[in-house]
Amino acid sequence: MDNIIKIRLGYTNTYLLRVSDGYVLIDVGSKRKTKKFLRILDDYNISPDKIKYIIVTHAHFDHVGCLAEIKEITGAKVVAHKNAAKYLKQGKNAYVGLKINWFNSIIRKILERIQAFKPISPDIVVDEIYFFDEYGTDLKLIYTPGHTLCSISVIDEDGNAFVGDTAMGFPIRLFSRSPRIAADFKLVIPSWKRIVDEGAKTVYMAHGRPFNISKIRRKVEKKKRKKK
Numbered sequence: 001m002d003n004i005i006k007i008r009l010g011y012t013n014t015y016l017l018r019v020s021d022g023y024v025l026i027d028v029g030s031k032r033k034t035k036k037f038l039r040i041l042d043d044y045n046i047s048p049d050k051i052k053y054i055i056v057t058h059a060h061f062d063h064v065g066c067l068a069e070i071k072e073i074t075g076a077k078v079v080a081h082k083n084a085a086k087y088l089k090q091g092k093n094a095y096v097g098l099k100i101n102w103f104n105s106i107i108r109k110i111l112e113r114i115q116a117f118k119p120i121s122p123d124i125v126v127d128e129i130y131f132f133d134e135y136g137t138d139l140k141l142i143y144t145p146g147h148t149l150c151s152i153s154v155i156d157e158d159g160n161a162f163v164g165d166t167a168m169g170f171p172i173r174l175f176s177r178s179p180r181i182a183a184d185f186k187l188v189i190p191s192w193k194r195i196v197d198e199g200a201k202t203v204y205m206a207h208g209r210p211f212n213i214s215k216i217r218r219k220v221e222k223k224k225r226k227k228k
Contacts, residue, residue, distance in 0.1 A: 003017065003018030004016070004017060004018075004160065004204075005017075005018075005044060006204075007029075007037065007040050009028065009029025009030065009033040009036060009037060009066075010029050010030040010033055010062060010065075011030075011062065011207065012027065012029045012030060012062045012063060012206050012207065013027075013204070013205065013206050013207065013208075014026060014027040014028055014029055014037075014063075014206075015027070015162055015204060016046070016051070017137075017139075017156065019052065019134075019137045020137075021052070022050040022051060022052040023046065023050055023051045023052065024051075024052065024053045024054075024055060024132075024137060024139070025051050025053070025054045025055070025070075025074075025076065026054075026055045026057065026154055026162045026164075027054075027055075027056065027057055027063040027064070027164065027206060028054060028063065028064060028065070028066050028067050028070050029062065029063070029065060029066060030061055030062045030063075030065035030066070031061065031065035031066055031117060032065070032066070033065065033066050034066045034069045034070060034073070037066070037070060038073070048073050048074045049074060049075055051070075051074040051076045052076055052077070052134070053076055053077050053078075053079055053124075053132075053134065054067065054070065054071060054074075054076045054077070054078050054079065055079045055080075055132075055141065055152075055154055056078060056079065056080040056081075056084055056088070056122070056152075057151060057152055057153065057154070057162070057163070057164025057165070057166075057206065058081070058084060058094055058147065058148045058150050058151040058152070058164050058165065059080070059084040059087035059088050059092075059093065059094040059148070059150055060093055060094060060148065060165070061093055061116070061117050062206075063164065063165075063206060064088065064117055064120075065117045066117075067088070067117065067118075067120055068117070068118035068119070068120040069118070071120060077123035077124060078120065078121075078122045078123050078124070079122060079123070079124040079125075079126065079130075079132070079141070080122040080124075080125060080126070080150070080152075081125070081126055081127070081143060081150045081151070081152045082125045082126065082127055082150075083148075083149050083150035084122070084148075084150035085121070085122055085125055087150065088119065088120050088121065088122055089119055089120070089121050090119060091116050091117050091118055091119035091120075092116060094148040094149070094150050094183070095148070095149070095183055096147070096148060096181045096182060096183050126141050126143075126152065127143065128142070128143045129141065129142050129143065130142075132154075138156065138157040139154055139155065139156055139157075140154070140155045140156075140198065141153070141154055142155065142194055142195070142198060143191075143194075144163065144166045144191035144192075144194060144195060145183070145184065145187045145191060146166060146179065146182050146183070146184060146185065146186075146187040146188035146190075146191045147164070147165040147166055147179040147181070147182045147183065147188070148165075148182075148183050149183050149184070151164055151165070151166055151191070152164075153166055153191075153195055155195070155198050155199070155200055158201070159199055159200050159201030159202065159213075160200070160201070160202050160204060161195050161198075161200035161201075161202065161203050161204065161213070162204045163195065163203055163204065163205060163206075164205075164206050165179050165205070165206055165207065166179065166188070166191055166192070166195070167179070167192070167203055167205050167208075167216060168180055168205060168206075168207050168208060169205055169207055169208015169209060169211075176219075177203075177211070177215060177216055177219070189219060189220060189223045192216045192219060192220050193220045195213070195216070196213060196216065196217050196220055200213045201213050203215075203216065
């Protein structure tokens with residue numbers, strides 16, 4: 001796909017993909033970024049109603065913080081994994097691994113308040129795999145759990161993979177590409193394998209720069225050799 005527009009909202013990369021009669025938006029960034037988003041659309045001379053679908057890679061506040069507002073403005077349909085639906089409807093962050101003790105319980109309650117977002121119900125709920133061919137698109141949505149249990153990745157016909165936080169480039173684990181936090185770290189490499197097996201060539205992260213698939217392919221192959 002030749003037309004990929006990266007829009008940085010806060011510290012999150014979101015992506016606009018051009019389709020035959022408009023655009024598909026992948027993630028929307030954190031709260032209070034709607035005005036910035038609209039200004040950037042105007043810079044590209046893109047009318048908000050040209051955005052037909054919003055694909056949510058996972059239900060975390062820095063990816064869906066202004067989802068309800070942008071959906072209302074654009075009229076776009078929201079697409080998310082079935083495990084993300086309950087979090088979106090509640091306006092809460094999806095669970096990530098955090099050892100339960102009294103201190104972490106307090107931290108979690110504080111974070112829940114800070115990271116809360118306006119509830120919204122997805123229009124299209126997907127599961128393991130979804131072939132997205134609306135408006136002349138040729139996108140494949142695949143389930144890639146690890147960072148969360150509601151994470152999906154989007155792969156286009158040219159092998160561009162938009163993975164949300166299934167891979168990360170900052171601020172630590174810079175060279176491993178592994179998420180900083182995860183609901184289940186054991187699922188990360190299998191999800192990377194699925195992205196590799198789907199023929200991905202370039203990986204676009206929400207946090208960090210795009211990189212060649214070879215960087216995680218080596219991790220997948222190394223893990224495979226260890227199992228033998």
